Amino acid sequence: MLIYSFIISFMIGISLISIILKERTGILLKFTLGSGLGLAISSFLYFLWVLSGADFIYFQGFELILAFTLLFIVYKNNTFDFLKKTDKDENENYSFIFKFFQLNFLFSLFLALTFFFVIVQKYPDGLRDAFTIWNAHAKFLLFGQHWKDCLTNDIMWFHPDYPLLLPGIVARGWKYCSNTSEIVPITLSFFYLFGTIALVGSAIAALRGKFQALISSSIILGMFFLVGCGATQNADLPLGFYILSTIVLIKLYTEFNNKYLLIASGMAAGSAAWCKNEGLLFLYSLVAAGFILMVFSKKLWQNRDKICRFIAGLAPVLLIIMFYKLKLAPTNDIFLLQTPELLTRKLLDASRYIIALKYFVGSVLFMGGFASPFVLVLYNLLTGFKVNIKKDFTVCLTFLTLAIMLFGEFFIYIITPHNLEWHLETSINRLFIQILPVFIFCYFLITHSLEELLDDKQ
């Protein structure tokens, strides 16, 4: 039943993406984008089913009908391009350097897989955040009528206000399996970890060629902290996955001018917001960054139909989130334990800024455990990069969004009611894990590829 539950979710998402994304982009990109969206859709449906209090058979029936309806549309439109090759595939370059990086990638993948299973074997319930927040909420969701009992600040350390994307998927898997096996969250964490790496690689392969894809995926695979974060069932990587999906879909829209991709992008952004509170911050930052860029380029009115499409994808998800946050969830601990005097005192305390800045710089330098961020700086300086601020909307949008997001996070730390150093120490590196995949994606979008460098030589 576990495999069945995943297949149904994947069928929904992959079919939906195949209907929207008709362009030839390769099987892996559609599979990863679609599977992630499928899981998110299943999570929303499960949450709505819990609210409805209906029998589980109706939920199963609805999912099955939805999956086969979407599959039928794909079949009728003949948009399954599983066996088609992308244009980039046809220009494969099997030089020595390419083969060397291919081997390197396989070795990195082997190490990451080994690490994943070693950690899972030692921590099958994940780390504390996994079983006290995500899987605990999933258990409450599983026990139907009493699930709202957990929405109280009497168990504040279980973060009762956190969004329910992951708990929804886990509870759904458990419901299908009729038990609370640890295999369900482990399988999910496997998907989100290797799905994120596959999404970066496949999106870069479709947009910039295989060599860039190999390097970018190898770099993410080399971040042991990121792999550990995935293996220990933290929600930061699923959030990173949905942030990345949002940006990849916007980039694919600018590449293919397929406006339906903006609807999918809105759905992905909503999924990020339903994944973690930081996802809500990402959504606000994305909207703010988009608004700023459009106002500065004087194209706000011109882009109204695109904005509407993004909102069309986002709206249903946002309504669920608003209902949950406004009607059900208790106040977040960061804001619950505040008074105006405390806030003012913290905001005016210079030492807090210095401490937070120190940790932020430390996290940038740590870069998820990769050799050093200076390698990327040096590589960029040596091989060169191309970015046209006026033309490359996605890259500008991403970097501005990330800047606003980090600015917001920085101030959350400044006003935190908890011990500042403890709060930073326990969360700052995970915070960067949320944005590293999308950062690597954008970095390799603007860096010259080996193919371009070889072409120049010829």
Next chain:
Amino acid sequence: MLKREIRAKIGIFVIAAGILYSNIQFLALNYMIYTDKMRMYSDSPQRKELVGIKERYKLLKKSLPEHGRVGFITDDINRAYNSGADYFYAQYMLIPVLVLNSSKPDIFVSRFYNPVKPEFLKEKKLEIVKDFGGGVMLLRKRGS
């Protein structure tokens, strides 16, 4: 100024070296963690350290009402809430019952690390309802 071709070659060498370095670092980490020479997550208990405890909470759950609120008591706050994370495991295993970090409820679940002294229970006005072993007990307030 170096030629573009040479710069590109150096660039590819730099990135290859970076990835190789990360892989070697990762390989060493894999070995250290697998052989228990290093502990990556010091404040979380490993599977072998939880042997028996999860089963005891499962048994205890059968003695609790279907839902409601119970308190949590321990003789080592630091271990129960930090290094051992037992309070969090107790809550996770006993869902949908809420395990509160409070003395208000009439029923308590425990995680004691040392043998329980009668004076301790007397001071807290508690009595043992059932002992599940390993410091996991079901207790209630005297007279409730």
